[in-house]
Amino acid sequence: MPDKVLDDISHRRYNPLRGSWLLVSPHRTKRPWQGAQEGPGVCYLCPRNSRAGGEVNPDYSETFVFVNDYSAVKEEQADYQAEASSDDLASLLLRAEGVKGKCYVLTFSPKHHLTLADMSAAETVPIIETWTRIYAAHLSPNNPLSAVAAKLDLMSREAKPESVAPLPKEQLRYMQIFENKGAAMGCSNPHPHCQVWTTSTLPEEPAAETVQMGKYRAEHGGRHLLADYVKLEMEKKERIVWQNDGFLVVCPWWAVWPFEVMIIAKRHARALVDLTAAERLQFAEAIQEVTRRYDNLFETNFPYSSGIHQAPLEGTAEEIENSYLHMHFYPPLLRSATVKKFLVGYELMAEPQRDITPEQAAAKLRDCGGELYRKNL
Amino acid sequence: MPDKVLDDISHRRYNPLRGSWLLVSPHRTKRPWQGAQEGPGVCYLCPRNSRAGGEVNPDYSETFVFVNDYSAVKEEQADYQAEASSDDLASLLLRAEGVKGKCYVLTFSPKHHLTLADMSAAETVPIIETWTRIYAAHLSPNNPLSAVAAKLDLMSREAKPESVAPLPKEQLRYMQIFENKGAAMGCSNPHPHCQVWTTSTLPEEPAAETVQMGKYRAEHGGRHLLADYVKLEMEKKERIVWQNDGFLVVCPWWAVWPFEVMIIAKRHARALVDLTAAERLQFAEAIQEVTRRYDNLFETNFPYSSGIHQAPLEGTAEEIENSYLHMHFYPPLLRSATVKKFLVGYELMAEPQRDITPEQAAAKLRDCGGELYRKNL
Ligand SMILES: O=P(O)(O)O[C@H]1O[C@H](CO)[C@@H](O)[C@H](O)[C@H]1O
Ligand SMILES: O=P(O)(O)O[C@H]1O[C@H](CO)[C@@H](O)[C@H](O)[C@H]1O
Numbered sequence: 195m196p197d198k199v200l201d202d203i204s205h206r207r208y209n210p211l212r213g214s215w216l217l218v219s220p221h222r223t224k225r226p227w228q229g230a231q232e233g234p235g236v237c238y239l240c241p242r243n244s245r246a247g248g249e250v251n252p253d254y255s256e257t258f259v260f261v262n263d264y265s266a267v268k269e270e271q272a273d274y275q276a277e278a279s280s281d282d283l284a285s286l287l288l289r290a291e292g293v294k295g296k297c298y299v300l301t302f303s304p305k306h307h308l309t310l311a312d313m314s315a316a317e318t319v320p321i322i323e324t325w326t327r328i329y330a331a332h333l334s335p336n337n338p339l340s341a342v343a344a345k346l347d348l349m350s351r352e353a354k355p356e357s358v359a360p361l362p363k364e365q366l367r368y369m370q371i372f373e374n375k376g377a378a379m380g381c382s383n384p385h386p387h388c389q390v391w392t393t394s395t396l397p398e399e400p401a402a403e404t405v406q407m408g409k410y411r412a413e414h415g416g417r418h419l420l421a422d423y424v425k426l427e428m429e430k431k432e433r434i435v436w437q438n439d440g441f442l443v444v445c446p447w448w449a450v451w452p453f454e455v456m457i458i459a460k461r462h463a464r465a466l467v468d469l470t471a472a473e474r475l476q477f478a479e480a481i482q483e484v485t486r487r488y489d490n491l492f493e494t495n496f497p498y499s500s501g502i503h504q505a506p507l508e509g510t511a512e513e514i515e516n517s518y519l520h521m522h523f524y525p526p527l528l529r530s531a532t533v534k535k536f537l538v539g540y541e542l543m544a545e546p547q548r549d550i551t552p553e554q555a556a557a558k559l560r561d562c563g564g565e566l567y568r569k570n571l
Numbered sequence: 572m573p574d575k576v577l578d579d580i581s582h583r584r585y586n587p588l589r590g591s592w593l594l595v596s597p598h599r600t601k602r603p604w605q606g607a608q609e610g611p612g613v614c615y616l617c618p619r620n621s622r623a624g625g626e627v628n629p630d631y632s633e634t635f636v637f638v639n640d641y642s643a644v645k646e647e648q649a650d651y652q653a654e655a656s657s658d659d660l661a662s663l664l665l666r667a668e669g670v671k672g673k674c675y676v677l678t679f680s681p682k683h684h685l686t687l688a689d690m691s692a693a694e695t696v697p698i699i700e701t702w703t704r705i706y707a708a709h710l711s712p713n714n715p716l717s718a719v720a721a722k723l724d725l726m727s728r729e730a731k732p733e734s735v736a737p738l739p740k741e742q743l744r745y746m747q748i749f750e751n752k753g754a755a756m757g758c759s760n761p762h763p764h765c766q767v768w769t770t771s772t773l774p775e776e777p778a779a780e781t782v783q784m785g786k787y788r789a790e791h792g793g794r795h796l797l798a799d800y801v802k803l804e805m806e807k808k809e810r811i812v813w814q815n816d817g818f819l820v821v822c823p824w825w826a827v828w829p830f831e832v833m834i835i836a837k838r839h840a841r842a843l844v845d846l847t848a849a850e851r852l853q854f855a856e857a858i859q860e861v862t863r864r865y866d867n868l869f870e871t872n873f874p875y876s877s878g879i880h881q882a883p884l885e886g887t888a889e890e891i892e893n894s895y896l897h898m899h900f901y902p903p904l905l906r907s908a909t910v911k912k913f914l915v916g917y918e919l920m921a922e923p924q925r926d927i928t929p930e931q932a933a934a935k936l937r938d939c940g941g942e943l944y945r946k947n948l
Contacts, residue, residue, distance in 0.1 A: 201928060209825035210787065210796060212779040216827050216923040223926045266917070266924055283803040287796075288824050372916035380913025389916065397922035402589045410587065419587060419664075426660040447665050448586030450593050501920030524919050536757025539749035539766065540643070542901050543878030545774035546593040547643055549600045551578060 199274055200290060204267040206395060208289035215398055217293060219266040239385035241304045257324045258301045259390075267295030267393055269362055295393035296362045300324060302386040309375070309386045309495065311485040311566055318478035321388075323348050325371055325502070326466040326474070328390055333467075334365045334508035338515075343467040366392045368400060368506045376497025378526055378534060388500075392507070400503055407516045420518040424458050433552055435559040436483045440476030443484055445556040450546040452535050453491065453555050455484055455523040463519040465504035483563065484523055490562040494531035499524045576651055577667060581644040583772060585666035591775055594670060596643040616762035618681045634701045635678045636767075644672035644770055646739055672770035673739045677701060679763040686752070686763045686872065688862040688943055695855035698765075700725050702748055702879070703843040703851070705767055710844075711742045711885035715892075720844040743769045745777060745883045753874025755903055755911060765877075769884070777880055784893045797895040801835050810929055812936045813860045817853030820861055822933040827923040829912050830868065830932050832861050832900040840896040842881035860940065861900055867939040871908035876901045 206215045238245040241253045247263035274292040276285060302310065302321055310318065330343035373388035374381040396404070410419035427433055427444050435443040435455060442458050449455075457480045463469055469477060488496035505517035528535040528550070540547055583592045615622040618630045624640035651669040653662060679687065679698050687695065707720035750765035751758040773781070787796035804810055804821050812820040812832060819835050826832075834857045840846055846854065865873035882894035905912040905927070917924055 201930070206922075207825050209823075210800075211783055211823075211825070212776065213783045214779075216825060216925065217917075218928060219924060219926050220928050220931075223931075283799050284807075286791075287800050287803055288807075368921075370917060370921040372920045374913070374916040380915040391917055391921070399589065399919075399921050402591075406588055406590045414663075422660050423587075423664050426664055430661075430665075446586075446588075448584050448588070448593060499916040499919050501916060503920070522920060536751070538757040539751040539876040539878060540594075540747060540768055542776075542876050543749045543880070543899060544745075544747040544768065544776050545583075547596060548593065549596050551595060551597050553578070554597075554600075 199272050203271040203274060204293045204295070205274055205290050206293050210287055210289070215395075217266065217393075217397070218290075221268065222264055222266055237306055237383065237385050239299070239301045239383055239387055240306055254301075254304055256303065256320045258304075259298050259324060259328065262297035262299050262389065265295075265297035266391060267293050267297060269294060269296050291395070293393055293395050294362075294364060295366055295391065297392070298328065298390040300328075300388050300390060302388070306385045309485065309489075310481060311489040311496075313482070315475060315478040315482045318481055319474055322466070322469075322474045322477055322481075325390075326469070329369055329371075329466050329504070329507075331361060332366060332369055332392055332507050337505070337508055338511065339465055339467055339505060346467060348471075362392065364394065365508050366394050367508050368393055368396050370397065370400070370501060372499060372501035374499050376495060378497040379499050381497075396506055396509075400506070403503060404506075404509075404513055404516065407518060408512065411516055418462055418516075418518050420458050420520060421462055424460055433556045435487065435556050436480070436563065438476050438479055440473045441480040443480050445552040445559065447552060449552040449555065450537070450548060451524045451526065452528045452548065452550055453488065453523075453525050453559060454552070455525075455559070457481065457484065457521040457523075459519045464514060464517045465519055466502070468519065481521075486566050487559045487562050488523075488525060490564070490567045491558060492527060492531045493567045494527075496525055496527060498526075576649050580648040580651060581670045581672070582651055582667050583670050587664055587666070592772075594643065594770075594774070595667075598645065599641055599643055614683055614760065614762050616676070616678045616760055616764055617683055631678075631681055633680065633697045635681075636675050636701060636705065639674035639676050639766065642672070642674035643768060644670050644674060646671060646673050668772070670770050670772050671739075671741060672743055672768065674769070675705065675767040677705075677765050677767060679765070683762045686862065686866075687858060688866040688873075690859070692852060692855040692859045695858055696851055699843070699846075699851045699854055699858075702767075703846070706746055706748075706843050706881070706884075708738060709743060709746055709769055709884050714882070714885055715888065716842055716844050716882060723844060725848075739769065741771065742885050743771050744885050745770055745773045747774065747777070747878060749876060749878035751876050753872060755874040756876050758874075773883055773886075777883070780880060781883075781886075781890055781893065784895060785889065788893055795839055795893070795895050797835050797897060798839055801837055810933045812864065812933050813857070813940065815853050815856055817850045818857040820857050822929040822936065824929060826929040826932065827914070827925060828901045828903060829905045829925065829927055830865065830900075830902050830936060831929070832902075832936070834858065834861065834898040834900075836896045841891060841894045842896055843879070845896065858898070863943050864936045864939050865900075865902060867941070867944045868935060869904060869908045870944045871904075873902055873904060875903075 201220050204219050206217055208215055237243055241251055244250045245263055274290060327348060333340045333343055369390060369392045371388060371390050407419050424442050427442060433445045435445060437443060440460055442460055444456055445454060446456050500521060500523045502521045504519045505514045526534040537546060578597050581596050583594055585592055614620055618628055621627045622640055651667060704725060710717045710720055746767060746769045748765060748767050784796050801819050804819060810822050812822060814820060817837055819837055821833055822831060823833050877898060877900045879898045881896045882891045903911040914923060
């Protein structure tokens with residue numbers, strides 16, 4: 195193979211047939227299968243236990259952040275240079291680019307069984323603070339959000355995650371915070387945690403949203419798409435699950451997953467660092483409402499993937515200004531704790547398809563608020 | 572809810588945040604969960620058994636086609652008319668359109684356990700013939716491919732599927748043929764079968780491919796993207812799994828799923844009706860090679876979703892001419908019969924991610940040809 199280097203470096207490849215990119219992490223095939231590490235006493239996320247790479251976790255008491263032992267992207271690696279037009283078709287159809295980055299794991303608490311749904315809003319705030327600090331620490335100095343981040347009091351707190359140091363040497367472009375919860379969503383360790391993948395490229399989904407939000411503002415006198423959407427849903431009401439002063443929880447009009455939900459900031463916040471302490475608590479309350487309602491819906495530990503979209507770490511002034519903080523929840527369950535919706539054949543080959551409407555889903559989620567169905571831990 | 576009609580009709584909704592559409596089938600919530608129908612003696616696809624809707628299957632001996640008892644789209648339904656600009660934001664952010672269509676199920680053979688991998692190429696040909704006939708039967712009279720279809724000798728064969736009649740009253744735009752194989756890919760009935768969903772709209776994935784293939788031809792002197800890609804891969808060799816005179820089996824440069832494969836026609840065929848009888852046999856051989864190698868790889872009944880992309884039923888002359896017949900296979904297994912790749916948090920929120928390279932996957936698939944690992948049934 196001429197491009198032998200692609201066997202070893204994290205990179206992106208372009209799909210010319212559908213016009214999209216994907217991330218390739220060939221070095222990751224070396225990681226042990228983490229499913230094998232499940233079972234009592236071997237959790238690599240609990241305080242004082244040792245991880246796959248041999249390191250021992252500190253005796254932490256709130257959140258705990260560390261660099262992923264098997265990161266999908268590497269911080270340092272050989273450059274990739276496609277053979278310069280040695281071959282015309284290859285440069286059109288076999289396109290790739292190197293991707294550098296750094297991946298973190300963040301546990302929600304020292305307790306092995308404490309899911310977000312089991313926690314109070316106050317207990318959830320430290321997680322949001324940690325997200326905010328990691329994001330702030332990786333912001334480009336050219337990003338107008340760095341000045342905002344510098345003024346955050348939580349930046350100076352001692353709890354600043356040690357393991358984020360040393361920061362990546364090169365400025366990265368985007369930070370994706372996400373959680374896979376439950377075996378149905380590929381989570382191999384039940385100790386509640388999320389991941390933070392930071393890359394030198396802007397990934398497909400936030401890139402698509404950036405384009406759409408930019409277009410909308412340009413075409414509608416500078417109004418934000420999601421600000422307009424919040425306004426509209428607050429009038430229509432039928433897709434609202436819950437709200438407080440700062441955040442709207444809604445089953446979006448365009449939801450794909452049966453009980454898909456978005457948490458949207460009510461005022462324009464570009465990123466986590468734009469939130470005040472009061473808003474961080476409001477955000478924590480919204481996360482609580484979503485995860486508790488999910489668990490109550492089918493009286494089960496409800497699986498989902500969730501993720502936060504916010505301003506890129508580095509970008510044009512317009513991109514930063516057009517960004518609008520929100521969080522997606524994609525849960526697979528459809529009818530019960532065991533019956534899930536599969537997004538498979540037609541969905542993969544043609545177009546996503548759903549059965550229950552978002553309005554019906556919102557009504558069900560509205561109805562299952564209150565205490566968590568199971569005893570809090 | 573003002574748009575009450577959307578609670579009952581199949582429709583598409585637009586996601587303005589990422590600029591894409593999804594299909595909504597509210598009436599489908601009425602279907603019984605088919606997982607419950609598994610078990611000996613109750614297969615609703617076997618000859619002479621009765622289906623969920625009460626109809627009794629004929630004593631068929633080859634393939635068998637029937638209208639899906641719980642189709643995702645309806646043939647006849649109320650029209651959807653968004654309230655005419657009663658509300659400016661709603662017309663921007665709550666966009667929908669009605670979708671009509673017809674969905675079929677097609678069994679591969681009367682035998683409950685005979686998967687494609689268990690069949691010979693000769694036994695697979697009737698399936699390809701049935702696909703071709705259903706496609707031909709739904710072509711728009713304005714489509715240049717109808718003249719081609721009219722000349723196919725297999726159209727006049729007695730085996731013409733009865734149950735396709737009566738044809739949909741309105742001309743439909745696209746036909747998606749796909750198979751979900753295995754419980755991991757949401758298949759609720761193990762009797763080998765595929766589905767054929769036909770819609771009045773061009774779904775997202777073929778729409779994206781149509782745009783990309785059109786652009787490529789326009790920019791490269793009328794050359795077809797996939798014809799160039801076949802040529803390039805035949806030179807490079809490292810991603811080829813198998814080939815015969817008519818078809819190339821390749822792990823595409825841009826594969827997302829661990830052992831993703833494409834079967835691509837070597838000469839420009841716009842759709843199934845363009846294939847000669849000899850080419851249908853070659854296509855059957857290619858399908859055999861893929862499915863047998865899949866089963867041999869981890870010595871298991873390998874799950875996947877597969878689908879055929881070809882010319883729309885109705886479209887502009889350019890769209891039809893730019894189309895290029897190919898088949899995708901998206902299999903989830905990564906390391907063994909039980910360890911699969913999850914396309915979850917990062918993949919859903921940011922960008923698809925893979926570990927093993929397509930070149931490594933192709934090498935493994937090249938190495939596991941030959942007889943099926945288990946005894947043929
Ligand atoms: O049509 P089936 O077999 O009932 O359903 C299966 O395939 C459909 C099309 O890919 C999916 O929408 C369903 O989630 C899946 O379970
Ligand atoms: O990082 P983990 O937990 O090992 O892996 C999980 O999340 C990743 C990011 O969504 C996916 O690529 C993996 O397929 C999934 O198993």
